Amino acid sequence: MVAAAERARQEIEAVRRADGESRTLAASLPRLVLEARRIAANVIHGLHGRRRAGSGESFWQYRRFVSGEPSQNVDWRRSARDDHLYVREHEWEAAHTVWVWPDRSASMAFASRQARDSKLERALIVTFALAELLVAGGERVGVPGLMNPTANRNVIDRMAQAMLHDDLARASLPPSFVPPARSQIVVLSDFWSPIAEITTMLAGLSASGAHGTLLQVVDPAEETFPYSGRVEFVEPEDGSVITAGRAERWARDYVARVALHRDQIRSETKTLDWLFSTHTTDRSAAELLLFLHGGMMASKGGGSTSVKAEHTA
Structure with a gap:
């Protein structure tokens, strides 16, 4: 009886949490969609879509x-x-499929005073804007485990609706799937998951020969650790709490561990000829969009996803 009661309580809490997340997302999505369309419209004026030499009739x-x-x-x-x-x-007319996956887990809701958006808001804005830009250029865009690839001009609306009606647990990394070999994959996350989980994800996504980009979206406070005195840090995924008596003493070790974690991710992606880069939410979303789109178009034209200049916006 006790076990059954506990399971019922957990189910009720899960429903409440999912409902709360859905309401929050529903309230913020209109603004994020408008912002994504504005950024995509501004960027697209400086681009020429897929206008480069290739196979086609135009x-x-x-x-x-x-x-x-x-x-x-x-x-x-x-x-x-x-x-x-x-x-x-x-003109190049060979449409590709691009899979874009924004991390919508609890840790992405964080936003410090220095940030323009939360990590989740920035990931969604860039996801929507990138999808709009790619579809305008004739590509097909899908979201792993959520939306099949489409070239429909209403791609942002389709993405937003799919997310609103998604009642699955918000995982930190994309679901396991095997993309076609010529696909490109963009994963936007804070990538604070253990390196073993990230390595497993990369192995699965690249097994078919697909290439892609891991984009680490972080808050400025996660870069510099600007804390001092007694501070309680709450882990948003499981609710665990760590108390620092003098937080400023943790800064050096924290920065070193972040650098090590990134070096490990960079090493894994380099081996697979994938791109890894970082973006802080006090910078421009348009800047990130240009970087992603430029890197993807370069890889499509040259047959490799290796972009040598790392974005650190």
Whole structure:
């Protein structure tokens, strides 16, 4: 009887917690969606979608013929106008599938006074804006375990609705699935999970040959540990509490452990030719969006996801 009563209590608490999370998300989503659309609209004006040379039917541009190319590439009608040979290039039309996964676990709700948004809000804004940008460029976007890939222009609305009706536990890392080899994957999380769990996740996602980006979204306070005196730290995932008598004495060890954790993640991603980078929520969401989109387009055009310049916004 005691065990049954305890299970019932846990189920009631789980329902209340899920309902509270849903109400909070429902209240904030309209603002996040509007912000995502605003950022995507601003960024897209400086881009040209998928306009680069590749396989397709839409004309893009003429360029000079390069010695050594097959002669059948020459556009003789255009070349007849002057003394040079020209090649007719077509716009890239090979749509890819991009899986974007924002961490919506309890730890992502944290926001210090220095932050513009909570980690969750920033992850969702960038997820929505990136999806809008990719779909506008002809790509398909999906959310692992939540939404099948789509090229629908209402992709943000579909994502938001899927999240509102998602009653599963909010995991810190994406669910196990096998993406197609040509897929790209973007995971936005604080990545405070144990390195063993992150390694297992990476092994599963990359098993088919897919490539991607791990983007660590953190609060400025998680970077610098600006605490002093007696401070209680509450672990949002399980509610455990740690009390520091003089918190300022913890700063050096904390920063060193964060650096070690990141080095371990970076080592794992480098081995797989994935990208790992960090972003703090006191910086611009548009800056992060440009970085992600630029890295993905570079990897698509060159066949590798390796982007040498690390973003530390």
